[in-house]
Every structure is written in C-alpha cells, then in structure tokens.
Amino acid sequence: MKKYTLNPKEALILDNQIEKQLSSYRSRKNKKHKCMYKGCNKSAVNSHTISKKISLTSISENGHLKQFKSKRDYQKQNGKSLSNDTVGLNDATTFKGFCQNHEDLFKNLDNNTTRSSLEEILLQSYRSVCFSLFNTKSTDIYFGNNNIIDNSLTVNKLKELLELDKEQIEISDNKLMELYNEINKNQFHGFDIESKLLESYKSSLEDYINSYNFNAFEIGDEYNFCEENCQIGVLYKKLNNQIPVALLNHHLLKIGEQYTLLLITVIPYVDSTEIYWIFDKNFYKHLSKRWNTITDKLINILNMLESSMMLCENWYVKPAIINDMPKERLEIIEEDIYFINERDLFADYDLSIFDNLRLIFIENEINIDSVSEMNKINKIVQRKDYNYRLNEFNNQISDIFPLKN
Ligand SMILES: [Zn+2]
Structure with missing residues (x-):
C-alpha cells in the first residue's frame, strides 16, 4: 500500500475536515434525518439504542459514562490517538433513528428488564442493526456511493464537501485525490461492505417482525432464534450478574471465503446483563458452536466482550472501570485499541478490563486457566515500538477491510 504523500500536518487537517463532516452528520442537532x-x-x-432509564443509568456515575474516542494528536505519526472520554447519558447509544411514533415500538424494552416475547428480542436486534447502519452509512450518504473509486468525484467537489479553503491547506489537486483515495479505500470501502450487509439485516428483520404473530411468553435466560422465514439468526442470553458496559459493536468476520457481519449487543441492568449476537442465519451453525463454548462459562463471556471492546468502539462503560485501572495498563490499552490488526474477536485480549468481575468469575469456576487470567491483571506486558506497529497496521489494514477487485 502507498504511504500518505502529504506531510503529517496536512494529512491531519484533511482528516480533521472529514471527521468534522461526519460528526455534524451524526450530530443530535442534525434535523435532516428521516425515520429509519x-x-x-x-x-x-x-433515539437511545439502549434504554437510558433502566439500563444506562444503572452503570452511570453522576449521569456519566466513559467511552474511547478518537482524538487528533500531532505527536502521533498517524495523527490520531484513542483516549477515554466522559459522555452524558443523553448522548450514549443515541442516534437519529426513528420518529416519535416508531419509538413507541420499543416501549417494553425501555420499561422492563425481562423479555416477555420473541418480538422484544427481535425489536432489540432491529434497533441494534439500525444503530450500526446509521453509523456506517453516514460516509456513504455524505460522499456518495463509491464516487471516489469510480473517479467521478472531482477535486473541486471534494474540496467543497470538505469545506477546504486555500488558507487552511496548501495542497495540490493530485495530492488531495491521492490521499483521499487512500482514506476511502481503507475506511470507506469497509463501511460500504458493512452498510450493505446491515441494510439486508434490517429489511429482513423488519419483514419478519411485521408478518409474524407473536405470542407473549416469558423468555428464559437463553433463547436461540433461527427460523426459516427470517434471514437473521439471534442468540440471546441473560446473566444474573451486571457486566457494567453498554455495548453496540459489529464485527466484520471472514468465515470460510465469505465476509459477514456479527453484531454484539450488551445491555446491563442493576443486577443482570443481556447479551445478543445478531448475524446472517447462513452462519448459524458456525456461530452457534462458538456461542455455546463461550457462554458455557462466565469468564469466557467476559473475555469475548473485552475482545469485542478492543476491536470496535461503540461501547460505554461505568466510569470506575477506567478510573480505577492502573495507569500503565490504561496507557497500553489506549494504544492497543488502535491496532485492530493485531487481534482476533475470538482470541483473548491479554489485559484485563473488568478486574473485579474477573476475580469473582475465576474463583467460582473450575477447569479454567486461572494463571493466564491473573496474568491479565498482574503481568507487565511489553509491546513493540509504536512506529513498527503503525507500519504493520498500514500494511495489513486492507485485509481487514477487503478492497474491491
Ligand atoms: Zn417513523
């Protein structure tokens, strides 16, 4: 892959402009969005994707949660660093999702911590899919569907979109297009694959929810959904412990030769936690096997969620989890979280995020490798040099976001 040919400062200004456009698109103040x-x-x-009243509040401190946010950083070669940030309850998990009428669909989810029908499980899945779609689709809407790859976007149009003016950046047209192509190929094409998959998940769930007559029945602690008439499979589990994270991640997986998307949703309550896996039913056999192994032990569930958190940043955590973490470990995590090329969703991350729960879970379980679990808390880890890692990242990122032929 070619390296950026702009100097770091120029690249950063351009990158900032792109971020600025995206965040104003996603902003709570943007009134242009229609109901999904x-x-x-x-x-x-x-719309909150996870209930503020009965879920987010239960893990908040003084009305706040913590999340990781991408920040501009001139010191870093890539111009970015990820660091933890405080977020208010009104902003956490919020997106411009539905009109006031359709918000009512989710009333039960916002008032009860117990699921009383399959419909509720599917509605939460639907809401999670829409949240991910909203966040991945924004690039598509803003910059047009693959305009760059088709070379139909002119330099002038690009400058206009990015609100770039001459005083801000001295950049030749060629350089601008070259840089933008790099960013687009890496990031936006990945978004493009994801948003197409999410679009199909959304319409499949919508059709099923609309056509099926649901009966009310108490959903137990586990529910597996895989029906002939729905393209989406859902695996659901409720734990009798609170894992203090609200999580709405999605992961692009390569299973065999095919790319597919697994959505993980975690909803914490005062004394319990709901976990959802939402995916294409074609991969039910493969994913349910994984699910069964993972959900067999609480420590495995915790490990899976920590891995997910280190690969995708749509999560909000109880502030104490970050605030009480040893400083050295937090610094490593803040750097690691950027290098998604180094980890796998189904392999354990080697540092602990939820120390207290980890200690409780390993004490109560037999047949687990408690030494390696304790090492995640106590062991001093060494990472390779930052620039080496960044170089590896740049070389490998196209495997994570496969390019078009
Ligand atoms: Zn509506």
Whole structure:
C-alpha cells in the first residue's frame, strides 16, 4: 500500500475536515434525518439504542459514562490517538433513528428488564442493526456511493464537501485525490461492505417482525432464534450478574471465503446483563458452536466482550472501570485499541478490563486457566515500538477491510 504523500500536518487537517463532516452528520442537532422505519417519512428524533432509564443509568456515575474516542494528536505519526472520554447519558447509544411514533415500538424494552416475547428480542436486534447502519452509512450518504473509486468525484467537489479553503491547506489537486483515495479505500470501502450487509439485516428483520404473530411468553435466560422465514439468526442470553458496559459493536468476520457481519449487543441492568449476537442465519451453525463454548462459562463471556471492546468502539462503560485501572495498563490499552490488526474477536485480549468481575468469575469456576487470567491483571506486558506497529497496521489494514477487485 502507498504511504500518505502529504506531510503529517496536512494529512491531519484533511482528516480533521472529514471527521468534522461526519460528526455534524451524526450530530443530535442534525434535523435532516428521516425515520429509519420502512416507508416512514417523518423526522427522526434522538433515539437511545439502549434504554437510558433502566439500563444506562444503572452503570452511570453522576449521569456519566466513559467511552474511547478518537482524538487528533500531532505527536502521533498517524495523527490520531484513542483516549477515554466522559459522555452524558443523553448522548450514549443515541442516534437519529426513528420518529416519535416508531419509538413507541420499543416501549417494553425501555420499561422492563425481562423479555416477555420473541418480538422484544427481535425489536432489540432491529434497533441494534439500525444503530450500526446509521453509523456506517453516514460516509456513504455524505460522499456518495463509491464516487471516489469510480473517479467521478472531482477535486473541486471534494474540496467543497470538505469545506477546504486555500488558507487552511496548501495542497495540490493530485495530492488531495491521492490521499483521499487512500482514506476511502481503507475506511470507506469497509463501511460500504458493512452498510450493505446491515441494510439486508434490517429489511429482513423488519419483514419478519411485521408478518409474524407473536405470542407473549416469558423468555428464559437463553433463547436461540433461527427460523426459516427470517434471514437473521439471534442468540440471546441473560446473566444474573451486571457486566457494567453498554455495548453496540459489529464485527466484520471472514468465515470460510465469505465476509459477514456479527453484531454484539450488551445491555446491563442493576443486577443482570443481556447479551445478543445478531448475524446472517447462513452462519448459524458456525456461530452457534462458538456461542455455546463461550457462554458455557462466565469468564469466557467476559473475555469475548473485552475482545469485542478492543476491536470496535461503540461501547460505554461505568466510569470506575477506567478510573480505577492502573495507569500503565490504561496507557497500553489506549494504544492497543488502535491496532485492530493485531487481534482476533475470538482470541483473548491479554489485559484485563473488568478486574473485579474477573476475580469473582475465576474463583467460582473450575477447569479454567486461572494463571493466564491473573496474568491479565498482574503481568507487565511489553509491546513493540509504536512506529513498527503503525507500519504493520498500514500494511495489513486492507485485509481487514477487503478492497474491491
Ligand atoms: Zn417513523
């Protein structure tokens, strides 16, 4: 892969402009969004994907949660660093999802911690899919569908979109297009694959929820959904412990020769936690096997969630989890989280995020490797030099976001 040919400062300015556009698109103040529900044309309000009242509040401190945020950083060669940030309850998990009428669909989810029908499980899955779609689709909408790859976007149009002016950046047209192509190929094409998959998950769930007559029945602690008439499979489990993270991640997986998307949703309550896996039913056999191994032990569930957190940043955690973490470990995590090329969703991360739960879980379980679990808390780890890692990242990123032929 070619390296950026702009100097770091120029690259950073351009990158900042792109980020600025994206965040104003996603902003809670943007009134242009329509309801995502099929056929509805009303304006979207700010929707929580995870209930503020019965879930987010249960892990908040003084109305706040913590998340990791990408920050501009001139010191870093890539111009970015990830660090932890405080976020208010009104912003956590919020997106411009649905109109006020369609928000009512989720009323039960926002009032009860117990699922009383399959419909509720599917509605939460639907809401999670829409959240991910909203966040991946914004690049698509803003910059047009693969305009760059098709070379139909002109330099002038690009400058206009990015609100670049001459005083801000001295950049030749060729350089600008070259840089933008790099960013687009890496990041936006990845988003493009993801948003197409999410689009199909969304419409499949919508069709099923609309056509099926659901009966109310108490969903137990586990539920596996895999039906002939729905393209989506859902695996659901409720734990009797609180894992203090609200998580709405999605992961692009390569299974065999095919790319597919696994969504992981975690909803914490005062004394319990719901976990959802939402995916293409074609991969049910493969993923349910993994799910069974993981959900067999609480420590394995914790490990899976920590791995997910280190690969995708759509999560909000109880502030104490970050605030009480040893400083040295937090620094390593803040650097590691950028290098997604180094880890695998189904392999354990070698540092602990939830120390207290880890200690409780390993004490209560037999047949686990408690030495390696304790090492995640106590052992001093060594990482390779930052620039070496960045170089590896740049070389490998196209494997994570496969390019078009
Ligand atoms: Zn609507």
